[in-house]
Amino acid sequence: MTQLGEPGAPPADKDRPDLGGPHPAVEFGRLFDVYARPLHRYLARRVGRETAHDLVSETFLVALNQRHRYDPERGVVRSWLYGIATNLLRRHVRTEVRGLHATARAVGHLTGAEAGHDNTVAARVDAATMAGQLAGALAALNDGDRDVLLLTSWAGLDSNEVAEALDIPVGTVRSRLHRVRKRLRADAPVLSTVDGEEAGDA
Amino acid sequence: MRDDNLRPMWSETELDAALAALRSDVDTEEDTLTAVRAELIAAAGGPTERENPMTVTIAPISQEVERPRKPRWGTLTAVAATVAALAAGAVFVTTQGTGDTNPAAGPNAGIEVDLGNGHKITVDQPTLAPGQYRLQESHGWSGATHVGADVNDVTQVRQEGFSDTWTPATWTDDWRQTYEPGSFEVVSGDPDVGEAMRSKPSDLGGKCGQFGEQRNADTGETIPPCRGNGWEEIGSPEFFAGLPTDPQALYEKIKENVGSSGNDPHVQALMNGSRLLQPVTPPEVRANILRALALIPGVEIVDGAPLPDGRTATALAVDAPAAEVAYTLFVDPATGDVIGYKDGPKAKIDTSTWSVVDEMGAKPAK
Numbered sequence: 001m002t003q004l005g006e007p008g009a010p011p012a013d014k015d016r017p018d019l020g021g022p023h024p025a026v027e028f029g030r031l032f033d034v035y036a037r038p039l040h041r042y043l044a045r046r047v048g049r050e051t052a053h054d055l056v057s058e059t060f061l062v063a064l065n066q067r068h069r070y071d072p073e074r075g076v077v078r079s080w081l082y083g084i085a086t087n088l089l090r091r092h093v094r095t096e097v098r099g100l101h102a103t104a105r106a107v108g109h110l111t112g113a114e115a116g117h118d119n120t121v122a123a124r125v126d127a128a129t130m131a132g133q134l135a136g137a138l139a140a141l142n143d144g145d146r147d148v149l150l151l152t153s154w155a156g157l158d159s160n161e162v163a164e165a166l167d168i169p170v171g172t173v174r175s176r177l178h179r180v181r182k183r184l185r186a187d188a189p190v191l192s193t194v195d196g197e198e199a200g201d202a
Numbered sequence: 203m204r205d206d207n208l209r210p211m212w213s214e215t216e217l218d219a220a221l222a223a224l225r226s227d228v229d230t231e232e233d234t235l236t237a238v239r240a241e242l243i244a245a246a247g248g249p250t251e252r253e254n255p256m257t258v259t260i261a262p263i264s265q266e267v268e269r270p271r272k273p274r275w276g277t278l279t280a281v282a283a284t285v286a287a288l289a290a291g292a293v294f295v296t297t298q299g300t301g302d303t304n305p306a307a308g309p310n311a312g313i314e315v316d317l318g319n320g321h322k323i324t325v326d327q328p329t330l331a332p333g334q335y336r337l338q339e340s341h342g343w344s345g346a347t348h349v350g351a352d353v354n355d356v357t358q359v360r361q362e363g364f365s366d367t368w369t370p371a372t373w374t375d376d377w378r379q380t381y382e383p384g385s386f387e388v389v390s391g392d393p394d395v396g397e398a399m400r401s402k403p404s405d406l407g408g409k410c411g412q413f414g415e416q417r418n419a420d421t422g423e424t425i426p427p428c429r430g431n432g433w434e435e436i437g438s439p440e441f442f443a444g445l446p447t448d449p450q451a452l453y454e455k456i457k458e459n460v461g462s463s464g465n466d467p468h469v470q471a472l473m474n475g476s477r478l479l480q481p482v483t484p485p486e487v488r489a490n491i492l493r494a495l496a497l498i499p500g501v502e503i504v505d506g507a508p509l510p511d512g513r514t515a516t517a518l519a520v521d522a523p524a525a526e527v528a529y530t531l532f533v534d535p536a537t538g539d540v541i542g543y544k545d546g547p548k549a550k551i552d553t554s555t556w557s558v559v560d561e562m563g564a565k566p567a568k
Contacts, residue, residue, distance in 0.1 A: 025246035149221075
């Protein structure tokens with residue numbers, strides 16, 4: 001007997017829909033429901049909520065209108081969507097770097113004001129300090145390195161998906177990720193939060 | 203040269219902790235995403251025209267610019283195939299043409315279908331003689347959008363289209379579908395880009411309602427006609443024979459197929475269920491499908507629903523205003539044929555005509 005189809009959506013790492021159907025509203029409604037929220041969160045962490053809102057909208061609109069270019073053989077739909085978003089994000093590199101510097105600067109102020117209180121506060125300050133140091137270190141990365149790192153860490157894509165999203169070999173992703181993480185582990189702890197706001201801007 | 207051994211260095215765990223902590227407090231405004239979703243669905247041809255050009259009914263119509271490369275519903279019969287040609291979001295109304303009175307086409311005994319609450323229709327389908335075809339002449343409106351290298355560079359067009367589909371008596375025999383564009387309008391954007399999106403005439407053959415190539419989404423392999431899987435096999439005698447004969451069980455099957463499509467489940471159930479109503483759907487199966495669709499929660503059944511050309515139909519409608527989606531299926535109460543549908547709360551209703559002809563490409567005398 002012919003089965004009517006799968007009762008549920010496939011997991012993201014197996015989601016390779018045929019976007020060529022006659023009812024794109026249906027498929028793209030599903031894609032939006034599955035992927036828009038995590039995409040928004042990922043983008044908001046990078047460039048802020050308002051810009052992320054616009055980028056999510058643009059990402060899905062571009063995806064809709066370029067759906068005939070999506071090839072399920074080449075990758076899962078999640079990486080395709082994040083690839084589109086990453087391209088759109090290029091226009092906002094300056095905003096992202098400026099925001100990272102602002103975060104680092106704010107954490108520097110917090111550290112100076114609150115350090116030395118009780119253990120809870122100290123722990124919070126430590127975590128905030130590390131995040132601030134990381135922000136400064138992220139701002140110093142080149143765009144490609146930052147994309148690989150954050151697509152992996154914040155978006156949760158695996159190396160294959162990052163490769164699909166950025167259209168680069170998976171080996172490049174892995175080596176770049178290894179190099180970037182090593183650099184951050186070394187640089188972030190000694191970073192004195194603010195080192196020139198515009199450094200690293202596109 | 204840097205000597206990592208002489209400097210403080212985070213562990214992998216510390217780095218991951220810092221990554222996790224950095225800007226971890228961002229949140230997502232549901233209202234905002236809901237609005238974005240509504241715009242996307244409108245752009246995909248879900249809802250209908252609005253004042254904002256970005257939300258004009260948009261759907262792929264230009265076969266060169268926008269037509270999907272891999273039609274998912276390639277084996278669907280006339281209704282869906284026409285939609286594939288003319289675009290989602292359009293609405294087609296099918297009328298019982300004079301050709302159904304062709305004496306060579308023998309009628310089945312009508313099957314009375316009780317849709318509940320006093321709503322009754324009859325399923326009365328013609329039996330095609332060898333060499334005859336059911337012809338669906340459809341007329342629809344659709345839209346298309348094109349986004350340039352700059353995502354703000356958006357061009358939108360509206361296209362009128364006419365599609366004729368000849369369905370053979372045997373599913374696996376040759377089919378034919380023609381498309382002829384009608385009036386055309388560049389709604390917004392670059393006129394030259396818009397002009398390139400103008401639909402072009404087509405004349406496609408195929409078997410099993412599959413016009414053009416169909417490929418497996420996972421493997422990329424070309425799926426030969428008449429060998430689909432799941433929904434793509436709709437139309438085969440085996441598919442219809444495998445459907446539950448109990449309307450409630452059939453409804454459950456349709457509901458199961460809806461899965462997590464993201465659309466309103468009841469709207470999606472009506473959409474999916476309507477796709478089972480093909481020209482080759484056996485009358486008794488058609489009757490059960492209609493009974494099943496009447497079981498969809500929230501479905502509104504209206505007798506004598508007016509169509510744009512002045513005829514009336516029995517309408518089955520599901521509206522999900524919160525999601526800004528709706529679907530209305532118009533059924534000929536005398537035959538059980540799908541004589542139209544409306545995909546979106548404000549969508550236009552398009553029209554077409556059913557008839558029986560004696561050869562592929564023929565049309566009944568008007």
